[in-house]
Each structure stands twice: as structure tokens, then as C-alpha cells.
Amino acid sequence: MFKWSDSHKQLRMMLRKFVDAEVVPQIDAIEHEGAPPYDVLRKFWKTFGIGDMLVGEYKARRKKAEARAAAGGSGSGGGEAADAGSKKKPDPSAALDQGAMRALPIIELSRHSAGMVTALGVSMGLTPNAIIARGTPAQQDAYVPALLTLDKIGAWAITEPGSGSDAFGAMRATAKPDGDDHFILNGNKTFITNGPYADVIIFICKLDRGEPPERRKIVSFILDGEMEGLERSKPLRKMGLHGSPTGEIFASDLRVPISRLVGERVDDEDAGSARDDAKKTFTAERSGVLAMALGMIERAQELSLEYARTRVQFGKPIGERQLIQLKLAKMEVARQNVENMLFKTIESTAHGEPPDIAAASAGKLYAAQAAMEVCLEAVQVFGGNGYMAEYRVEQLARDAKVLQIYGGTDEIQVSQIARSLLWR
């Protein structure tokens, strides 16, 4: 069974050292004073060479896909889908390392700011993946490396005031063809991570060629942060996740050339494909939540244990009280479960069998609920102190709630798991 190797542990120590030295001193500014997280995230990425590593991996994947396409295969992009079609089995040990290297930075950063992880994941994950999945080579060259290295900050705009879980059905944003090679975009997007600061925005909308809304195709456009016809709100005030600036985006008669349409064509044969890409993105988001939940649970448990050992009431450390012990023990059960789920995901992905949507949903559902429960219980262990920002557990509790909402709500996960059991 997979577990952290010595080099993974070493990497973890190194990451923690960086986070303690560079991120923690800025946490109050980022979490409580609205300072954007991007400079310190860039430093994080650069220090560990993560951006360059991701660009290297991306280029290798793309080269392989292009070679396959040239040989008459069906590789259409450099994405994961093309990778899965590869005959060659991945080298498990290298793939295990790759999985660990993806997860560990998330875990270590989540200990202090789930918001920063969210800003990071959207910028170097969701946004470039949308372009990699369907973009032309020129679009990929122009945006993907800069997003992977965080030189450019990305946002992925799908949610609207009237469309959340029903992302596509209720979507009202539209792109109307204007002549042969232009589109006019209109629509309001909300809860857009990095929206207020993004350099690159993936704007997902319905192609309106006069057909009824339910038959319109989903298309996506690559927008710049500053464009005529595009307005952005200031960061919205949220319950938690303050390390991640979230905003609204308004497109009003925004006229763009076809070169901004991801893929640069509307292929009727290819109907609904941008919809599939978006769904794939949800699956990817789900495995990121496992690593985030683990980091938050570990931190909440660590803080709680230390407090239970040192906080004395009625003449004894509170850790000697069974009601506190029960909370600590339950935290450990949750920690072990989430860690095992993450290990299993890393291992099965490395062997070329990534979790299917039901398994990914089950993992996300469990991990989000576990993180919520553990972090709330940590506040309870700390009592009045836990309610104070200084003791850090209240932030974990506020942040954990979002894991049950974004990337598909708990309720959506439940229905996906159940449907896959009932009608598989």
C-alpha cells in the first residue's frame, strides 16, 4: 500500500519550513485585511520549482499527444484524456511521486489557508486545464505556461446568480455570433475565485444562434482581466476562505474575435463537449478536496492535542476528561480515513486507474464532512479561546464549510453516488 516515502517526508518538511517562514507571517494580512495572496503564492511556486516542473510535464504530454495525432491517432490536445489513451503503462513509482508532489503542497498550505489553496488551484489548475483540454496550439502557447507558473493569475467563470449546482441548465450567459469571426458576450458570473485580480478569465456560456436555451451548446472564451465590456466587482465578503479573493464578473456586449473561443471552432459533431470538459474539471476538483481536508484535519487535531495537554481547568489538563478525549479520538479516526482515501487515490491513479466519478464523489463527500466536523470540534475543545481568531481554529472551521459546498455540494455528491449505484 502506498504511504509517504522518506523523500516525500523530506519534501513535506521543506514545504512546512517555507510555509512557516514565508506564509504564516502574512496570514493575518491575507486572512483578515484583504491582502491578495498572489505574491507569496508565486514565491512558493518558484522556490520549489513547481511551476517549471508543471510546464515540463505539460510539454511532454503535449508532445506525446501531437506525435500520436501525427501517427494517425485521435489525440486532440495535450490533456489527461489523451494521456489515458496511451498504450504505455505509466511507471508506477514515478507516478506515485507525481501524485505525492501534487498533494503535499496542498496539504501543507491548507494547514494555514484553505483560501490560498483555492486561489492557487483555480489559477494553475482549472483555468489552464480548460485551455489544455480544447484549446488550439496557439491558445495553449499563449496562456498555459504562464498560468502553470503563476506568472498570470487565472479565473474560471461558470457560476451565475441563478445557476449553481444546475450549472448548465440554468446558465444564462450567452455568446451570439457577430459576422463570421466575432462573438458578442453577455452575462453575469458570480462567486468567481480570483475574479477581482485575474489576468486570464475562462468565460463559460451558451452559444445563442437562435435555438431554444436548452438546446444551446456550451462554449468557453478566454478573456483578459481588463477589456472593454467586462466589469469586475471588488472581492465579496465571505464566511471564510478569506485567502481567496472571490468576485462577480459582468460581460455586457463584449465583442471578441473567434481567436478567443477555446478551440476556435463550434463543431456540431462535437456537441456538448465543453460541457464534458467542465464535468471533468469537477472530478479533478474533488480529488484536490481530499488533500485540503487532510491538511485542515491534521492542523485542527494538532492544535487541539496541544491545547488539551496544556489547558488546565479544575486542576487537570482538559485532555484527561473523557469528553475531550472522545473528540480527539474521533479526529484521529477522520484523519486516518481521509489519509487512506488520499493514499488510495494516489496509488490507483499511478496504476492508470483513477477513481471514477462515483468514487471521487464519495471521497469528496466524506472528506468535506469529516473536515467540517473535526474543525468545529476543535473550536469546542478550545472553548472561548477557540472562538477567538488568535487561536486559529475558528478560521479552520469557517474555511471547512466551503468544502461541503464548492466543487459540487454534498447533496450533488450524494445523488451522483446513489445514481451510480442504482443505474450503473
Added chain:
Amino acid sequence: MKILVTAKRVPDPEQKVKVQGDAIDLSGMNFVVNPFDEYAVEAALRLKESSGAVDEIVVLTIGSKDVTQQLRSCLAMGADRGILVEGDDDSLDSEQTARIIKAVYERESPDLLLMGKQAVDGDNNQVAQLVAGKLDLPQACFAGQLELEGDASAITVGREIDGGMEFKKVPLPSVVTVDLRIVMPTAVKTAGSKDNQEYAEGPRYASLKGIMQAKKKKIDEISVGDLGVELEQWVKTTSVETPPSRSAGIKVESVDELVDKLQNEAKVL
């Protein structure tokens, strides 16, 4: 040019030291590379990167197999090869350590032996001087700045003294130990350094790639017997005790009370 860097593992200085009976209790302790040795690795890497004259950086450590972990972290920073001399790093005294390093030096014949000025566990600050003496090599200790000659025939060592820096040029091969300031942004220069070349302050973090590559780098394991070194114990630890705990401070109401307390209680006036 070859640089041999020594690295000792030490209990993480941020942990609380536990004393059990007559010894420090090392069970459950987290170990790290001695910070000054980490600075020496960083200095060696900077010499290599800017001069183009350094072919290999070899890191030497002494200890049980567990110390491989600290050795790998030096390799992850960018050093090329490791040497692990198997021994009990906890019981070695400075003389024994110096003998082992001397033997490895003679095997490797590096052009520069670069060491941390001291290990932060024992704070002895003796090994480099002993090694230089045994090998009859020039020594320059507490380097806060280094500048390598273009032909790698000598190195200029800047040392902090009262009111400034003094610079000494030593021919290579020689033994140099580094102080904290060697990891300042412009502390290490070579003929190849660009005018405005600045490093991030402090020893570098190993990159993800570096950590993964370190797994494949070579570590030679040698026993003390292979080196033909005799190890007799020169220093014996007779007892270990924690310093007496200090009594809590007090607040005084007035200057008069302060003077009174200093005179009659502390008896320092």
C-alpha cells in the same frame, strides 16, 4: 575542482531538550542538518553555480543509517554525491571526528574542505581546526564572505571582526569554515559572478525536482574500519544536567525600590 562539505545531523534546535538521568534523551527527537553545515552546502553550491570551476560537491556525514535522510536533503539542495561513514555520531568527540574526516579527505583529495563553523548541539568549534592541523593545511575559520580566484588556486575569506571585515587569501587546498553571514545575498563571489548577482538570503529550499533527483544520487557507505582510523575516546561525558530554572521576574514601583533591590537582594551595586 572538488569541494568536500561536512554535514552533521543535530536535534532540531526548535525542540525542547529532554534530559533523562545522565544523558540527553534523543528518543522521538526530530533531526535536521546542522544549520552551519547547511550554510556550507549553500556556499559550495553558490561557488559551483557562479564559477563553472567546480566539478563536484561531495557531502560527508558520520552516523547511523538514519543519517542518510539528512545526507539526502543536502543532495536535494544540489550537492552531487554523499559519503556516509557509519558510526555512532552521538558518542564521537571532536578528535575522533577529525580523524575520520582526515581519512576521508585523503581518499577524496578535494581542493576545498568546507565546513560549518560548529555544530549547534555540542557547540565545540574544534573539528575544522583539528583537521587542518592533522592535514597540515591552511585554515580560515568563520567565513562571512568567500571569493574564489578565477584559476581556483586560492580563495579569499572575509571574516567579521570588531568594526568591519578582514580579508585573508588562502591557497587551495585548504580548510574553510563558514559563519551565518555566508548565506547573505552577495556573500559568495567567483570570477564568474555577475556584478548584480544576488541570491535569496539563507540556505536554499530543495526544489521538488531536486528532492526526487536526490533519490538517485550516489551515497558511498564506508565503515570506520575501512578507513583504518583508530578511535579512542578523548572526551568523556561525566554528567548532563539542565540549567537551574530562573525565578520569575518582579515589577518594582519606584527607582528607589529598584536601587534597594539591586543593592540588598541582587547585591550587584
